[in-house]
Amino acid sequence: MSEKERARVLPGDALAVSEEYLPGNHAYDADGTIRALQAGIVVKDMAQREINVKSEVVPKIPSVGDVVTGQIEVAQTSTSNLKILYLNGKPTESGFVGIIFLREERGGRGMRRTAVKLGDVVRAKVISTMNAMIHLSIGEPHLGVIASLCSNCGRPLAAAGSRAQCTNCGNVEDRKFADDFGREPVQP
Numbered sequence: 001m002s003e004k005e006r007a008r009v010l011p012g013d014a015l016a017v018s019e020e021y022l023p024g025n026h027a028y029d030a031d032g033t034i035r036a037l038q039a040g041i042v043v044k045d046m047a048q049r050e051i052n053v054k055s056e057v058v059p060k061i062p063s064v065g066d067v068v069t070g071q072i073e074v075a076q077t078s079t080s081n082l083k084i085l086y087l088n089g090k091p092t093e094s095g096f097v098g099i100i101f102l103r104e105e106r107g108g109r110g111m112r113r114t115a116v117k118l119g120d121v122v123r124a125k126v127i128s129t130m131n132a133m134i135h136l137s138i139g140e141p142h143l144g145v146i147a148s149l150c151s152n153c154g155r156p157l158a159a160a161g162s163r164a165q166c167t168n169c170g171n172v173e174d175r176k177f178a179d180d181f182g183r184e185p186v187q188p
């Protein structure tokens with residue numbers, strides 16, 4: 001019995017269940033299913049129990065003005081790290097991580113809001129690459145969270161006005177959403 005180790009997949013394709021594998025590069029965990037974030041070839045790392053999607057696109061270093069899309073891998077109070085998976089809408093193998101300074105991205109209603117959370121898929125713009133740090137902004141309307149899972153039950157959140165609501169448990173969540181949040185399929 002041979003496993004399809006080098007199967008070609010498209011964004012959104014199911015790769016495995018999360019009991020079996022962790023999402024590696026260009027893969028994400030959606031409701032217990034590991035799915036591909038980009039087109040490419042499936043590469044399984046048995047040692048790390050990770051499933052990756054590898055593309056043959058040559059890495060390019062992001063520069064100021066570029067739009068990147070990726071997944072939040074570290075979310076802290078004042079900064080979040082975005083694992084960059086797309087550069088200007090095209091898959092990138094770079095493995096670059098950008099940093100979002102959330103203090104600059106809070107709402108102006110005198111209320112502190114959660115801009116991004118761990119695991120969110122976010123579209124951001126490169127505003128500086130000083131000191132080899134990719135500094136990202138999500139301030140513009142088309143930037144911000146484009147896909148997110150419910151903090152309560154893990155199902156995908158749906159757009160509900162300026163917020164998002166879980167269609168499963170009704171949980172309402174606040175983020176800095178992009179103007180196309182909740183639209184399917186997700187466009188990097």
Ligand SMILES: [Zn+2]
Binds near residue numbers: 153154155171
């Ligand atoms: Zn929920």
